[in-house]
Amino acid sequence: MGQLDELGQPYHEDSHYGYVSEYDAHSAYYTIPSPVFLRQPLNYHLYTTTIPSSFVQSASDSHFVPSTTELRTSLQRRSETIRGTAAPGLNLPEEIQGYHTFVPLDAQVANANERRKFGNWFSTTYRAIATADGVPYALRRIENFRLVQQAAFVHVDKWNKIRHPSIVTIHEAFTTRAFNDNSLVVVYTYHANAQTLYDAYCKSKPPGYQSHPHGRGVFQGRTQPPAVPERTLWSYIVQLASAIKKVHDAGMAVRTIDLTKVLVTGQNRVRISSCGVVELLTHDTPQDMAMLQQEDLNMLGRLILCLCCANPAAANPQGLHKSLENMGRTYGNEVSTIVLYLFGKNGHHRTVDQLLDLIKTHFVIEMNDALSASDRLENELLTELENARLVRLLCKFGFINERPEFARDPRWSETGDRYPIKLFRDYVFHQVDENGNPVVHLSHVLTCLNKLDAGTDEKIMLVSRDEQSCLVVSYSELKQCIDSAFSELSRASSLSTPHKYR
Ligand SMILES: Nc1ncnc2c1ncn2[C@@H]1O[C@H](COP(=O)(O)OP(=O)(O)OP(=O)(O)O)[C@@H](O)[C@H]1O
Numbered sequence: 001m002g003q004l005d006e007l008g009q010p011y012h013e014d015s016h017y018g019y020v021s022e023y024d025a026h027s028a029y030y031t032i033p034s035p036v037f038l039r040q041p042l043n044y045h046l047y048t049t050t051i052p053s054s055f056v057q058s059a060s061d062s063h064f065v066p067s068t069t070e071l072r073t074s075l076q077r078r079s080e081t082i083r084g085t086a087a088p089g090l091n092l093p094e095e096i097q098g099y100h101t102f103v104p105l106d107a108q109v110a111n112a113n114e115r116r117k118f119g120n121w122f123s124t125t126y127r128a129i130a131t132a133d134g135v136p137y138a139l140r141r142i143e144n145f146r147l148v149q150q151a152a153f154v155h156v157d158k159w160n161k162i163r164h165p166s167i168v169t170i171h172e173a174f175t176t177r178a179f180n181d182n183s184l185v186v187v188y189t190y191h192a193n194a195q196t197l198y199d200a201y202c203k204s205k206p207p208g209y210q211s212h213p214h215g216r217g218v219f220q221g222r223t224q225p226p227a228v229p230e231r232t233l234w235s236y237i238v239q240l241a242s243a244i245k246k247v248h249d250a251g252m253a254v255r256t257i258d259l260t261k262v263l264v265t266g267q268n269r270v271r272i273s274s275c276g277v278v279e280l281l282t283h284d285t286p287q288d289m290a291m292l293q294q295e296d297l298n299m300l301g302r303l304i305l306c307l308c309c310a311n312p313a314a315a316n317p318q319g320l321h322k323s324l325e326n327m328g329r330t331y332g333n334e335v336s337t338i339v340l341y342l343f344g345k346n347g348h349h350r351t352v353d354q355l356l357d358l359i360k361t362h363f364v365i366e367m368n369d370a371l372s373a374s375d376r377l378e379n380e381l382l383t384e385l386e387n388a389r390l391v392r393l394l395c396k397f398g399f400i401n402e403r404p405e406f407a408r409d410p411r412w413s414e415t416g417d418r419y420p421i422k423l424f425r426d427y428v429f430h431q432v433d434e435n436g437n438p439v440v441h442l443s444h445v446l447t448c449l450n451k452l453d454a455g456t457d458e459k460i461m462l463v464s465r466d467e468q469s470c471l472v473v474s475y476s477e478l479k480q481c482i483d484s485a486f487s488e489l490s491r492a493s494s495l496s497t498p499h500k501y502r
Contacts, residue, residue: 063235064373066267068380074266078192082127082136092126093178096185099128099139116260118274119281121145127190136192137171140274142184142281147175152283156186159276162250166243168263168273173280186277191265194273197236197303198259201225202310228307230331235268237304237338237359238366243272244296245352253292255279257299259312297350301342308335390446393453400485401425414464420473421481423462424452455479 061067066074085101086092092102105125115122122143127136159170173186205223228236240257247254255278263271302315305323308331314323328336338358344350356363400406400421411418428448431439451458455476463470 062372062376063231063369064267064269065376065380071380074193081192082190095131096128096176096178097174098131099137099187100131101129102139103127105138118142118277121281123277127192136190138168138188138190138273140186140188140277141179142186142277143179144181145184145281146182147184147280149283152280155276155279155283158250158252159279162247162252162275164243164246166239166269166271167246167275168271170276173276184280186274186280188273191263191271194263194265194271196260197262197264197270197307198312200264201228201307202259202312225310227310227330230335232268233304233307233331233335234359234362235366235369236262236270236307237300238362239270240272240300240303241352241355241359242363244300245356247275248293248296248352251289253287253289254296254299255292257296257303259303259306262303293352294344294350297342297352297355298344300355301339304335304339304342386450389453390449393449396482396486397425400482400489403489414469418481418485420462420471420478421485423464423471424448424473424478426465427460427462451475452479452482 061070065071084103086103090104092104094100096102103126105127117123118140124141124143126139126141128139129136153173156170156173160172163169168191169189171187171189173184176183176185203225205220205225207221240262244254244257254272254275256272256274261272261274263273265271305320305327306312306314308314308327309323311323313319314326324336324339327339338355341350341355341358406412406418409418410416412422413419428445431444433439452475457474457476459472459474461470461472
């Protein structure tokens with residue numbers, strides 16, 4: 001029973017959380033029926049309780065993968081974000097160029113003067129779902145921008161060919177008047193719950209309830225974000241340098257290496273976002289690629305300095321000296337050496353290959369951590385491997401059991417060839433102990449279903465409810481019986497609506 005308590009809890013009824021929603025068969029996403037209620041935060045710990053330690057390969061944190069419980073909690077949060085809808089009253093377009101269910105991702109800034117600009121233009125980022133594949137995408141909209149030359153879209157094709165784990169992939173771009181202006185929209189892969197480096201390390205959190213993965217939130221005053229640990233800093237430097245290498249090798253420049261454009265998308269994982277937008281906006285202006293690549297290295301140096309000082313203005317010329325001193329007090333000499341190299345103070349020509357050479361020892365550490373992460377994830381996957389198989393089996397079972405049209409069917413009666421299925425259902429789910437109390441034991445159910453799915457030769461004794469008759473059958477016979485009952489049912493169903501069950 002203890003096991004059931006532990007394993008059973010993740011499936012808590014959540015209807016009282018007030019977000020039970022209508023299922024939109026067309027989009028396969030949840031839409032909130034009107035009137036809309038303010039949602040209570042989910043108690044994630046109910047969904048992702050600690051798995052009994054005997055089932056867990058590694059409960060400890062590793063560099064790229066958090067402990068099992070935290071990993072599950074964060075995946076739940078992402079899944080919930082992906083299925084969320086926008087607050088009412090935002091007047092967002094219903095559908096644009098095959099994308100629907102728009103949700104703004106930018107923090108709502110009350111004062112328009114405080115909005116950041118992308119070059120000379122305001123931009124807004126939305127999450128939207130593509131009708132074609134039902135997958136969420138991040139759409140960056142450049143407001144009031146009239147794209148004159150269609151030839152500019154060549155940059156989208158070029159960037160689409162750059163596939164790198166630390167670059168957010170671009171998919172397409174189009175112009176639209178659906179926002180009541182001329183907008184350019186650039187579509188990227190969506191990373192649910194991504195945070196910019198600026199938000200993660202430079203922005204203080206306003207007072208309020210801070211959620212806690214293992215319990216109720218607690219009220220906290222305005223909190224400063226944590227300083228970036230040196231180990232994490234090196235991880236970021238390695239990932240970003242490797243992304244720059246990929247782009248420079250393709251004869252291009254990144255141009256968006258900035259605290260507000262680099263996203264943290266998982267434990268210690270960073271990705272450069274918004275690639276290609278600058279090229280689209282400045283298509284008319286001739287560019288010196290060698291100079292832009294030098295500027296990329298400079299931008300990386302500025303980003304590291306700002307990150308170390310938790311201050312986006314740390315690399316401004318007037319405070320540069322002081323910022324370097326501050327950085328030197330907290331971080332090792334090697335960090336300062338890299339930053340000074342990237343600034344290229346003596347007018348040196350720098351290359352990304354030289355940079356990689358300077359930080360090569362850190363690449364080895366990263367690679368080891370990345371391999372450990374993939375081992376950890378394989379182990380996590382192993383614990384989930386059987387879930388889909390068992391759910392399919394339970395669905396089959398649910399389809400054939402207790403159908404009213406079978407009530408008078410002699411095959412399901414006590415002398416019929418389908419009768420063992422009924423008895424087996426009782427054997428799996430409706431057992432009682434010697435005092436007549438229900439036996440609710442998940443491991444019994446799982447064991448029976450696994451043996452049934454495998455069709456083992458093991459025999460079990462099935463007893464009727466009135467204890468007047470009993471049958472000895474093997475799992476293999478039961479499997480045949482269930483398969484044939486289900487095939488018959490699906491044949492009848494496919495006559496009217498094909499492909500209902502796969
Ligand atoms: N590809 C993406 N996947 C998921 N979230 C994203 C993606 N791109 C951006 N975001 C999120 O969208 C939000 C807004 O991104 P944006 O780049 O517009 O940030 P910003 O510079 O803070 O906003 P603004 O420029 O409007 O002031 C950020 O919180 C960021 O984490």
